Amino acid sequence: MSFCRLKTIIDEGDTVVVYLTPRQMYRVKVDRDEVFQTRLGALRMEELIGKPYGSRIQCNKGNVLVLDMTPEIWTLLLPHRTQILYGPDIGMILMNLELRSGSFVIEAGTGSGSLSHSIARTIAPNGKLFTFDFHQKRVEIAREEFREHQIDHIVSVQQRDVCRDGFKFPEQSESESSTTTIKVDAVFLDLPNPWEAIESAQNVMKNGAKICCFSPCIEQVQRSCQMLTKLNFSDIETIECVLRPYELRKASYEKLKLNQQFETSNGLSADPQESMNVDDGDHHHNRDNDNTINGMNKKIRTSEDDNNDNDNEEEEEKNSDSKIMEKDVNKNNDNNGTTINYWVTYMNTEITGHSGFLTFATNFIC
Numbered sequence: 001m002s003f004c005r006l007k008t009i010i011d012e013g014d015t016v017v018v019y020l021t022p023r024q025m026y027r028v029k030v031d032r033d034e035v036f037q038t039r040l041g042a043l044r045m046e047e048l049i050g051k052p053y054g055s056r057i058q059c060n061k062g063n064v065l066v067l068d069m070t071p072e073i074w075t076l077l078l079p080h081r082t083q084i085l086y087g088p089d090i091g092m093i094l095m096n097l098e099l100r101s102g103s104f105v106i107e108a109g110t111g112s113g114s115l116s117h118s119i120a121r122t123i124a125p126n127g128k129l130f131t132f133d134f135h136q137k138r139v140e141i142a143r144e145e146f147r148e149h150q151i152d153h154i155v156s157v158q159q160r161d162v163c164r165d166g167f168k169f170p171e172q173s174e175s176e177s178s179t180t181t182i183k184v185d186a187v188f189l190d191l192p193n194p195w196e197a198i199e200s201a202q203n204v205m206k207n208g209a210k211i212c213c214f215s216p217c218i219e220q221v222q223r224s225c226q227m228l229t230k231l232n233f234s235d236i237e238t239i240e241c242v243l244r245p246y247e248l249r250k251a252s253y254e255k256l257k258l259n260q261q262f263e264t265s266n267g268l269s270a271d272p273q274e275s276m277n278v279d280d281g282d283h284h285h286n287r288d289n290d291n292t293i294n295g296m297n298k299k300i301r302t303s304e305d306d307n308n309d310n311d312n313e314e315e316e317e318k319n320s321d322s323k324i325m326e327k328d329v330n331k332n333n334d335n336n337g338t339t340i341n342y343w344v345t346y347m348n349t350e351i352t353g354h355s356g357f358l359t360f361a362t363n364f365i366c
């Protein structure tokens with residue numbers, strides 16, 4: 001297996017994803033003598049070998065899917081040795097550092113290798129990731145994982161305190177490190193004191209190379225920005241990647257005299273969705289405060305109101321607005337209108353999931 005490309009057939013030794021639901025995924029190493037227990041029953045690893053990835057495997061109480069591992073899923077399932085970076089931040093980092101196939105990149109610290117896997121796939125097959133951590137055990141485990149995941153030709157991991165000793169490339173001796181001719185396209189720092197490593201990083205950065213410092217609190221961001229400014233980095237920018245969950249709820253409204261009111265001047269039907277007001281049962285969110293849709297009258301309704309509506313399918317069929325009829329439509333006999341039910345998305349106003357701030361800058365040497 002390799003995290004850089006997807007495979008078609010499951011081999012012994014592969015780390016696969018056993019998928020039950022989006023919230024029930026497991027990383028499993030395929031060993032023919034092992035049995036993996038799921039809530040749907042036992043999964044004999046021997047059965048997987050030689051099967052195509054994506055196969056459904058029958059267990060006692062149901063099927064499981066066996067999928068190939070990707071850096072994204074690895075981030076969700078990896079064994080944590082440190083705090084890690086997750087998908088939204090990783091996506092911003094890869095994009096804003098402008099990483100591509102062939103890029104040379106420095107990372108510190110390696111931590112649990114969550115970001116390292118995504119960088120490796122992005123820069124494959126000819127790029128190089130030089131990753132550093134001062135924690136010996138973490139370095140050893142990461143090295144073993146990179147080897148198992150067949151990205152060790154792209155990623156080299158070294159034990160080093162980069163704040164104290166700066167950066168050094170694998171083949172260099174200590175004395176050569178200050179006179180290196182190797183220069184990288186990008187540097188990523190996820191350290192408690194990133195500002196202490198910025199000057200050494202600049203020494204190994206190409207002209208125009210990008211740097212990113214990840215810090216959970218704004219005081220750390222300020223210190224990094226001060227250092228970046230002092231060292232004449234340009235385009236300094238800090239962003240925060242936050243998750244804002246949306247949810248689906250049902251909303252409905254009534255249309256009166258459907259046929260006439262939805263005809264536009266050229267005879268085509270207008271789509272009421274474009275300026276629909278919705279009802280979440282508690283509040284009315286009106287885009288246009290006069291409670292009209294494209295100048296048409298309507299009454300905001302709740303789902304409870306809908307229970308009083310009588311179905312009249314014949315009437316509906318006479319209705320010429322097919323776009324609306326495809327929705328969930330009930331004829332309301334009381335006021336000669338029609339209730340249209342829509343699924344609408346609601347924004348959760350509480351934003352959770354702050355992970356940290358990403359400060360980006362460019363090393364322009366004039």
Ligand code: SAM
Pocket residue numbers: 082083084085108109110111112113114115116132133134135138160161162163164190191192
């Ligand atoms: N970005 C990583 C990931 O996605 O898995 C997590 C990095 S973890 C939060 C920070 C790591 O930095 C730790 O493993 C720690 O040992 C390492 N570290 C802290 N200070 C360091 C230093 N001066 N030099 C090298 N590594 C350091």
